[in-house]
Amino acid sequence: MTFTARYPGHCHADCGDTIEPGDTVEYVDDQLVHEGYTPAPVVERAPRPICLECFTETAVNGACSCAS
Numbered sequence: 001m002t003f004t005a006r007y008p009g010h011c012h013a014d015c016g017d018t019i020e021p022g023d024t025v026e027y028v029d030d031q032l033v034h035e036g037y038t039p040a041p042v043v044e045r046a047p048r049p050i051c052l053e054c055f056t057e058t059a060v061n062g063a064c065s066c067a068s
Contacts, residue, residue, distance in 0.1 A: 002026045013037035
């Protein structure tokens with residue numbers, strides 16, 4: 001169901017435009033997009049290794065929460 005936007009906002013599609021008051025918009029999968037567009041796919045990242053001492057996910061540089 002489409003409707004006219006009353007407030008500015010961010011379009012969750014790959015159109016690159018912002019939503020301006022007066023634009024025709026709709027909700028697709030709970031994300032606001034311009035009429036006729038679909039939301040951009042969510043890119044999931046692969047999990048990083050877990051430190052066996054402090055049980056936290058290691059950072060990209062290999063650091064964790066250990067004091068050592």
